[in-house]
Amino acid sequence: MTDRLPAAVLWDMDGTLVDTEPHWMAAETPLVEQFGGTWSHEQALQMVGLGLHDAARILQDEGVRMAADAIVHRLTDDVLASLAREGVPFRPGARVLLQSLRAAGVRTAVVTMSMRRMAQQIVDLIEFDAFDVIIAGDDVTRPKPHPDPYLQACAALGVDVVDVVAIEDSPNGLRSAVASGAVSIGVPLMVSLAGVGADALWPTLAGRTADDIAAVFTAVRDAPGQKGIA
Incomplete structure (x- = not known):
């Protein structure tokens, strides 16, 4: 089995990308x-x-x-x-993982319940072109834990939700990602994510690259009973 990269990786912001x-x-x-x-x-x-x-x-x-x-x-x-x-405290490994995904040609989006002006300010502090799309709290009708923010990000990127990975740190955010149908990775910060339904739980993003994302995505999508991608 050859690991496949997802079409996009969707990032929560507060607590996942940055420790705000x-x-x-x-x-x-x-x-x-x-x-x-x-x-x-x-x-x-x-x-x-x-x-x-x-x-x-x-x-x-x-x-x-x-x-x-x-x-x-x-x-x-x-x-x-x-x-x-x-200053903005980026979570350990977040920028390195982002750089690895971008170098591999993977599209990325921020999916946050913070206001757009805040999300834009934080994204602007990243020293490279890190995100294709921002979906913020004032862009959505139904916030997390509803699936709408992640589905809206997929629509903006022009990708199918079954072809993406979402990264979250909170139970409400993870419930949103899981409900959307995305492959979901939980990276807990302040609250446990046990039993919320993540496809994988990582203690940290430090040391993670696009290869780790591909491994989780492929394992989930190739599992029996899962909707695969051709």
């Missing part, structure tokens, strides 16, 4: 406290991978008396300001 989750958590706490509430680490973990408007509704339930759109923009502004001060 602590910045989001740091932005949530003062917002809740501004309205007299408290915000625990455990509550923050439940927000990982959610669409921003879903997260905003949770914050409203905790007493934040702001419209959902205003909450989304406030959090995005605070996170961008934090990243401007401290």
